[in-house]
Amino acid sequence: MSNGKILEVCLNETDTKQLTNNVLKAGDLGVSRFELCSNLHLGGLTPSKPAIDSAVKSLTNNAQLVVMIRPEAGDFIVSAESHKLMEKQIIMAANAGVHGVVFGAVKHGKLDLEVTHSLVATAKQHGLMVTFHRAFDTLTNPLSALDKLISLGVDRVLTAGTPWQSGQSAVDGYKLLNTYLAHSANQIEIVIGGGVTLENAPTLWQLIKNHSAKAAVHVHSCVHNENGAINAEAINKLLSKD
Template sequence: MNNGKFLEVCLNEGCLKQLANNISLASNLGAKRFELCSNLHLGGLTPSVNAIDCAVKNLTNSAELVVMIRPEAGNFLVSAECHQVMQKQITMAANAGAHGVVFGAVKNDELDLKVTRSLVATAKQHDLMVTFHRAFDTLTNPLSALEKLISLEVDRILTAGTPWQSGQSAVDGLNQLNTYLVHSANQIEIVMGGGVTLENAATLWQLIKNHSAKAAVHVHSCVHNENGAINAEAINKLLSKDQAWQRIF
């Protein structure tokens, strides 16, 4: 049971046997969405078709799989060549059974509207949900970008509410996340991720509860053990109805 909490778990492709076990275990425990990547040490790149297929086949309890679309590491500037590769990868993810895709495109510290519009159109042609990832946290005017992403019918934004690569967590970005929730007015889902721990997650759940918001909490390292396997106790703690709420705002 997830007790009304929408938990998104980020998984690295890695060993397919471990991936299958991680997806099956976490979805049985109540995780509702998985973001699948490869090369998380590079910030997350596009996974293989075999990994997507493996993940889809091991989902339970109507959990969703969203797939990272990021062909190369580095910044979030999308060249014409990279754009073409991303289009093909979106189609690949759809054909492999993914429910959604995750991408971002930034140019001169602003939302790359042309590329984003094109990628969203391709995703929607395949009935895929769209998440704009933490490239959002590099933007100089995120509130303006939020409005544009809503107009493009992007489904969700992954953000810590803090500058990209600042070393700060989503809890450090609480005031900014609060602002995003107010401005989004439930027109787009705000997925709060970045430095989430078993100790600080309650603060984010409370923020969501205060707004009755269309929002989720995104986790990675706090629900994995040292060899990359999902820690069932950690998932249970995050989703427990008995987890202490912290009064904020």
């Protein structure tokens, strides 16, 4: 049972059998949403079509699948070439039957409005939800960016409330996350992710509860064992009643 909690589990593209098992198992345990990536050691890149197909087929209990759209590692500046490739990858993901896509575009510490607007339009034309990923945590004026993302029709933003690659966790970003939740006033879903553990997750669930917000907690390593398989006990603990 999810107990009203929206838990998003990040999955790395692995062998098809393990990916299928992970989606089936976690979905049966009440996970609301999966984010599928490849190359998580590079911050997450676009997964392959076979991996997307496997994940889509394995969904249970109305769980949703969103996929990373990020063709190359490095910063979040999107070149003209990357932009075209991202458009194609969004359409490929839509045709595979996913529920949403995850991307970000930043230039000089600000939202790349032109690219973001274009990618959002492509996603929406194909009936997809949009998450702006942790490129958000590189921005110099996140509150202004939050307003712009809302106006562009972005559905969610993934953030730790701490600077990208700072090594800090979402609990370290508590104050800023509190500000985002208040500022967004449920106009956009705040997905809290980055260093979430079984120990600090209750603090984040309570923060969401304080705002009566439609917000989610995003996890990866704390719900996988050393072999990359889903740990049922960990998911049960995260979704247990407070």
